[in-house]
Amino acid sequence: MTSSLPTPLPPPSTPPSTPGAPVLAADRITVGYRDALVLEALSLAVAAGTATALVGPNGSGKSTLLAALARVLAPRSGAVRLDGTPLRDLPTRAVARRIALLPQTSTAPPGATVRELVEQGRYPQRGPWAMLRRTDDAAMERALERTGVAHLADRRLATLSGGERQRAWIAMALAQETDVLLLDEPTTYLDVRHQLDLLRLVGRLRDEGMTVVMVLHDLNQAARYADRVVALREGRIVADGAPEAVVTPALLRGVFEIDAVVVPDPVSGRPHFVER
Amino acid sequence: MRTLALAVGAALAVVALVAAHLFVGRSALAPGDVAAALLGHAREPAHEIIVLRFRLPRVLVGLAAGALLATSGVLVQAVVRNPLAEPATTGVGSGAALAVVVSLLVAPGHPYVAVAALLGALAAGGLLFVLGRRSLALTGILLGAVFGSLTSFALVLDSAPMGTVLRWLVGSLNARTTGDWDAVAPWLLTVPLAWLLASHMNAWALGETTAVGLGVRRLLTPAAILGVAVLAAAAAVTAAGAVAFVGLVAPHAARMLVGSDHRRLVPAAAVLGALLLSAADLVAFAVSLELPGARPDVAGVPVGAVTALIGAPLLVHLVRRSARPTLQERG
Ligand SMILES: Nc1ncnc2c1ncn2[C@@H]1O[C@H](COP(=O)(O)OP(=O)(O)O)[C@@H](O)[C@H]1O
Numbered sequence A: 001m002t003s004s005l006p007t008p009l010p011p012p013s014t015p016p017s018t019p020g021a022p023v024l025a026a027d028r029i030t031v032g033y034r035d036a037l038v039l040e041a042l043s044l045a046v047a048a049g050t051a052t053a054l055v056g057p058n059g060s061g062k063s064t065l066l067a068a069l070a071r072v073l074a075p076r077s078g079a080v081r082l083d084g085t086p087l088r089d090l091p092t093r094a095v096a097r098r099i100a101l102l103p104q105t106s107t108a109p110p111g112a113t114v115r116e117l118v119e120q121g122r123y124p125q126r127g128p129w130a131m132l133r134r135t136d137d138a139a140m141e142r143a144l145e146r147t148g149v150a151h152l153a154d155r156r157l158a159t160l161s162g163g164e165r166q167r168a169w170i171a172m173a174l175a176q177e178t179d180v181l182l183l184d185e186p187t188t189y190l191d192v193r194h195q196l197d198l199l200r201l202v203g204r205l206r207d208e209g210m211t212v213v214m215v216l217h218d219l220n221q222a223a224r225y226a227d228r229v230v231a232l233r234e235g236r237i238v239a240d241g242a243p244e245a246v247v248t249p250a251l252l253r254g255v256f257e258i259d260a261v262v263v264p265d266p267v268s269g270r271p272h273f274v275e276r
Numbered sequence B: 001m002r003t004l005a006l007a008v009g010a011a012l013a014v015v016a017l018v019a020a021h022l023f024v025g026r027s028a029l030a031p032g033d034v035a036a037a038l039l040g041h042a043r044e045p046a047h048e049i050i051v052l053r054f055r056l057p058r059v060l061v062g063l064a065a066g067a068l069l070a071t072s073g074v075l076v077q078a079v080v081r082n083p084l085a086e087p088a089t090t091g092v093g094s095g096a097a098l099a100v101v102v103s104l105l106v107a108p109g110h111p112y113v114a115v116a117a118l119l120g121a122l123a124a125g126g127l128l129f130v131l132g133r134r135s136l137a138l139t140g141i142l143l144g145a146v147f148g149s150l151t152s153f154a155l156v157l158d159s160a161p162m163g164t165v166l167r168w169l170v171g172s173l174n175a176r177t178t179g180d181w182d183a184v185a186p187w188l189l190t191v192p193l194a195w196l197l198a199s200h201m202n203a204w205a206l207g208e209t210t211a212v213g214l215g216v217r218r219l220l221t222p223a224a225i226l227g228v229a230v231l232a233a234a235a236a237v238t239a240a241g242a243v244a245f246v247g248l249v250a251p252h253a254a255r256m257l258v259g260s261d262h263r264r265l266v267p268a269a270a271v272l273g274a275l276l277l278s279a280a281d282l283v284a285f286a287v288s289l290e291l292p293g294a295r296p297d298v299a300g301v302p303v304g305a306v307t308a309l310i311g312a313p314l315l316v317h318l319v320r321r322s323a324r325p326t327l328q329e330r331g
């Protein structure tokens, strides 16, 4: 049982981290599963108020890294620090009040409605005892609105399309109202318009001071909507920096084995690759 | 509104069942005699014994055991995230039966059969905790199978405890006494305890990664849910034996009525479980009355046979349905 926690909550309106300072930092973390190591001595510091895209081939360790950043996977060595404090030294619910994770796959019970799912996002803030009362709060309404599923709130998840269901899950993560948001492949199952809606929403959240790390498969979207692109291959960071520095023909060949040209996107000026 | 209607309906059903249990029996008591006995001024001492010592404990123990089985079912299903799990998945019922047989072999005819059942159930639950780290459901089913074959083995060696142990193996509410009610009543506290775990269960239902991301304790939370499940199952099995299917059917029916939110599911399943077991017992009793020569209050058809008859086809139906995905993947 998660007991009430002594740590006081920082007021949600003022982000606890100053912009630019690393809010979340992996410090030489080694992470793996029972039989295999996936990340070895990997370091990554994420600055507050930025949007970072994690890219890399399937199995390169993106989801593993995100899970470690959310302390869902404990590193075997090294530490993930939140404002300098190792996550393992923080109460689990206190971490959940600062970091929200949308995992790559999750399950909801049969018959659950969108509202019931989104309400779960309030668990870390309200606590298990207060969660025994069924209440809608402003954070839930905001999350439902921002992801465009407010009109679906009382529908059962089973009756939704894949994309609608995906947005309901994103609403669940948003309802946590954390200052760090980790999204694992948030655009899968979304049609093009909803992908763009989501990426614009990420941009707005970033502008409001939120720190976002997201796994994206579309490199052009990563380049256009992230401040920083981190490329992984076989559990190692092989490129890291501004989109212009990372989305290059050399990286596309080396990491993704694609022969491509990179041109400036005529709208944003960000790099845009086209396969040769 | 709908909640109110459901609550009123449930209350009426409970009253009707209790009345049926009190008014129906081998001795044809006039309704006035039953009422008088209940109110404490029975016209004949025999009336008081029949109503207060035989009929009332039987219906009360039935309601309690049903509520406990259903509550345990909801908890077990929550912890393994599988709506096909049930109290028997923990092996607790088989543990109780084995302990009853062993105790009767060691000390034939001893009066502490219920104590042996409770200790056996709790020991089985403890073993599940120790061994079930990796796969809870598999461990519980395996434990149940091992206890079951040990029970058969012991009965082959010496079949003297057969009559007594059958009650635990099949589940029966025949010949319940006020002592049985006194023993089971305190355990009803596991129902509100289960409700207090409802928000943890709701979060846990989203999968381990999401739940831990939300701040749920990875080890403590499932352990607490399972712990209450084992206590409720142990109490139910001690009171009524390893009655099949109530712990599976009642949560399922409750889910259809109120949805999968545990804040509603726990109370709804508890009430439905109480109704289901007690109604099945009424059927068992009525059938026994028709059997020539049987004394339905003592021997008679065990309620577990009736619930198995209702439950087995339902289980087949559920399994067939779950061939279609019951868990919603995120995308
Ligand atoms: N639960 C798990 N148990 C064992 N190995 C895993 C598990 N999850 C992922 N892996 C392995 O870890 C490696 C990295 O996986 P993952 O982080 O999911 O990659 P990505 O998200 O980049 O596709 C893969 O080789 C995968 O097979």
Ligand SMILES: [Mg+2]
Binding pocket: A062, A063, A064, A104, A184
């Ligand atoms: Mg992945």
